[in-house]
Amino acid sequence: MDDELRTKAVDAFIEATNTADPERRATLLSRALTDDIVFWGPLGRSVGRKAVEDFITEVIQRHPSGSCLMVRTTRVDAPDEWARYGWRYESAAGEPLLSGMDIVHITADGDIDEIVVFAGPLT
Template sequence: MGRRRLTGAGRAGGSAGRVAAVPVTGSAPAARAGAGAWYDGAMNDELHAKAVDTFIEAANTADPERRATLLGRALTDDVVFWGPLGRGVGRKAVEDFITEVVQRHPSGSCLMVRTTRVDAPDEWARYGWRYESAAGEPLLSGMDIVHVAAAGDIDEIVVFAGPLT
């Protein structure tokens, strides 16, 4: 898909409610925020979705070696991770968070599930997620914002967990 000019229809503030309603498998990117900007939407969405899905697969993997391999594919060495417990730098910080918080949840074996498509207007992307029990019960949901480097690896993750009230 070629480059396209954005219109004002998808400006920030008016599109937030529609994002979660778009299925993960949706093929056409919605209008993006930033009237007048140019981007290659389909390519960004696919590149970013690959990195995000690899990161989520790593979060769901119990095998430490497999998790490290997946994180090596999804994240830069010096990734900055802004999580619910504070800021961490490097793949090891992300791996430790996954091991200590995600994999050792009191509810037992849980899964991280992407609930929206990856919306990537440029090098930044956002996506919705849900953390659920093995029975599929939602335990927590939120939205992550990630920055993807030119090589396609995530170099910054900002986690927003829980609803805004």
């Protein structure tokens, strides 16, 4: 599988988390995720692109700190169909609020069909 395909899928997902425009978000998610994606997030397991979109809208976009951004902090490391990347969630002023790493499974077509979110440092 092409590293560029993996990176494009991850970056489209991150861009979707950062856009306030619901139509743009839906378009980006349709480029990055399968319809039946399994999302293991901080609130538990959910299935489907709509569930991921709802998480972005209800949790990320409505953060108490106001307008925030998700930033990829590492390259997308993908030895095969599984990939990982580091990220940081930051305030509009650039202040780090949370960081972590996501593990994603990417299909041969370059779409993410599973995301496992690891937020915060391991202690």
